[in-house]
Amino acid sequence: MKATERILNILIFTFLYAPLLVMVVFSFNASKSTAVLSGFSFYWYKELFASSDTITALQNTLILAVASATIATVLGLIAAVGIFRMRSKPLRNTVMTITDIPMMNPDIVTGVSLMLLFVFIGRLLGLANSLSFITLLIAHITFNLPYAILNILPKLRQTDRNLSYAAMDLGCTPVKAFFKVTMPAIRPGVLAAWLMGFTLSLDDFVISYYTNGASFQTLPLKIFAMTKKTVKPDMYALSSLIFITILVLLILVNILQSKSQKDNNRTLKKE
């Protein structure tokens, strides 16, 4: 039984990580070929930074991911608090369903419908460029928002409502009570919401394809446009860098979280 379990585990992890491994290996390839390994070199990592074009696309992608994740988290936090405090259960359920729908919706439908909306508004306003960075940002916030709410709401449910009442009793304003009492309790949820938004935005292709404008291109769009010729290994280098950055960040988050958990347990024991 244990042996099959182990084999299954190995298989699963091979399938998950083999493609990434191959990409990382080829990013260190000395030649241009993606078929023949001809030696170890950092050449493509150096090349990567030589193209202003690629760097602009990377910068665009990161700016968009940080901005959309941050705005979606703030909006999601506000929305989650609002939903949490709703008195009527049917109303709360309705609102939850409505926020869930964009998540279930296929990307292509979201992308096309957002584009139609932006073009329609752009025509009304008489804009020459109805698609721009702003529309791309709005689109990314749109698909990040349900995930933000979904991450924050369960954390809110776990909190004790009376704690914030107690804080207000002791002289806090409602806002102060929220930041002093509720916020620390739901912080992991908020952080998870931000991280999820960041990664979703980072790798979104379909929605960006329909909503990007003439002056702002993200990395996934740039890589897709390379399919007529061949994708050069500098893209493997870039993808490897992104993968390693995310991996390190996640490990860091986990370490810090388990540490703070231990701290909490210790203080609980002392009490």
Added chain:
Amino acid sequence: MKKTLFPLLLVTMLALVMLCSSCGSEPTEEEVVFDPEALTGTYSREYEGTSINVFNWGEYISDGTEGTLDVNAAFEELTGIKVNYTNYESNEAMYTKMKSGAVSYDIVIPSDYMIQRMISEGMLQKLDFSKIDNYENVLPEYRGLYFDPEDAYSVPYTVGMTGLIYNTTMVEETPTSWGIMWDERYADDILTFNNSRDAFSLAQLLLGQDVNSTNIADWDAAADKLKEQNAVLQARVMDEVFNKMEAGNAAIAAYYAGDYLIMVEENEDLAFVYPEEGTVFFVDSICIPSNAQNYEAALMYINFLLETQIATANAEAIAYASPLINVRENEDYYYYQNEVLYPTEMPELQYFTDLPVDVRTYYENLWEEILRESE
């Protein structure tokens, strides 16, 4: 502890952004340097602070990698005009994006048949050739082409031809005909195009047809020929052809001449030939869309692309043939007098023109049938 997490993340991300932008300006050793002294056109800083939106094929410009010239950066440095550079992967994708009316570009570089369609739909505007003094570099044979007979809307950027690539260790003879792509001796070692128009053209050339035939019977005959080919094909590919040919996984492939030059650098056993039946030819030309916002700056950009050092850098990066005399006569040009790009004896050439919708639908249906049968 947790308090530090979120700002920490943000700082890391921002640091990454900063790091990237600082690395971008670091020069590499053998870098080609932009020389403003050598320019022949006239450029002003009149439009400094404005920007132009350039919409081009992916990997279709010299972008500063591998010690080449960064064309867009050079233009920005020279004129102070910011270049917003974005890419598309096919003529059709570019057409759809522009047709949505949601975006305005100042420069697009479509292929011949697409230019014909865009002109007829009023999507392009006439160029003021008095502002493009480097236009004199365009060779006479690339002027007045069928899609723009009066030379009013377009300036050629690259030209290319389809040819036969083969691996000399696997193919003994020197192929002379497209017929070798039907040869049973090389069964399972043959690659053809995975797009209908290019794949059909090979059968049409072999059958001696006009690739722009509007006669349904011609298309039927070509389709039968392609069905026959199913038995010997290894795969229908586009950019996978690079890997397969470089690694020696296939013996024969039809692809664009310039791309052969990239493959042969990785595998010197590869050879190239233009079959005797002739071949098809494409031109990608620079145009200005009718809803461009910065017409004057766009003209300046076109003029800039025709400069010897710029056009040479682009021709080397793309590896397709250049329609410019100043590039072809430049002895420093990496592909100077290259027999593949500039054959002394030109093969017989046919252009793809934009076909009527009913013919297009007809052959697309045939194509679906061929693909179904190959499964």
